[in-house]
Amino acid sequence: MAQETRKPNRRQMQAAQTRRDIILAATELFTERGYARTSVADIAARASVSVQTIYSSVGSKAQLITAMLDEVDEIAGIPELARKGAQATDPREIIGYQARITRQLNERCRAILAGLRSAAHVDADIATAYAGGIARHLAGARFTVGRLQAVGALRPGLDADTAAAAVAVISSIDAYVQFVTEHGWDYDRCEAWVRQTLEELLLARLVSE
Template sequence: MSTSRPYRSEHRRQQAEETRRRILAAARRLFAEAGYGATGVGDIASAAGVSVPTVYASVGTKAELARSLVEFINAEGGVYENDRLQRRATTAPELLRRNMHLVRELNQRCGDIMRAVRSAAHSEPDLVQVVAAGDGYHREGEYAIAARLAEMGALREGVDPERAGAIMTVMASSATIDQLVLEHGWSYDQVEDWLVETLTALLLR
């Protein structure tokens, strides 16, 4: 009996994680398609194939669910996988390319939900923290890359890490990428290449 209990416990944990993942995936899709305000907890429960009490037990209220989407979006957008690749970069051009690839992948895979959340935040106070958290992750990530470039001695004369971080944060923002893709018809390949070429010219020796 002693060996079966850990197995059952692990199985329950895996089931709970899968239920949570289904709920977050359903919320992510519905928020992007119908909008945050028009999506109720019952809609999310139905789409995830669970009961409303299960949604509350697994994730929490609708506001808590929205906040949990930040980590879910990062995972869906390949942030953690690409971050590991960034850490392995040994040259400044490689680091910059991998960083811009991370930004490109996140926006290409998750741009719809990020736009939906940002737009809804103007009228939904619950989403203000979600937008702030996403912006914070982006800013921290770009400033960390700028600091690494400085440690490599790769920044141009007169460009300190703070300035480099600010430039990267603005140029690689979702707003910039959306404008190029949605308004000017660029492909994500073109956006990534342009960011790498432009930031290389602006920041690197």
């Protein structure tokens, strides 16, 4: 008999929201003041919680940076999308999950991503964290290309490294920022463009027709 999945109770949901509020507060302050000039007390005041709540919910100030990246993954629903992408065998579906992951990252986590992206230019610690996020993105691109190879759908003559680099650039946060803020595209249009462009670039002619 399959084990029943329990839904989170009210206390768990409140704890998750508190953690999210702390991370958002830290992101805002790190952006405004820099990592070194932001204290745990400052974050607690911005999030309207006690200092002890920060330590019990997230951890030290240094751990907040890692928590930002983990929280982004959860908010964007990446673990579930990645699981489905790993199980997919249809090439277009595999690419579709890649496009959806980037769309949900930008649509749901814009404030956190903008904070990290901005602060990375002026704070070495956050720059390291942001670089970690970029590395995760490239790893996801490589995974998508690997899945296409596994089902025999990658276009002949296109090597995996080149394909992964193209996926990473086309589905990057920077691309979404430009589409949305500079060109006024909505997220549906962005996702559709990313998906169609990757299909045309990556898939063998037999698959794309």
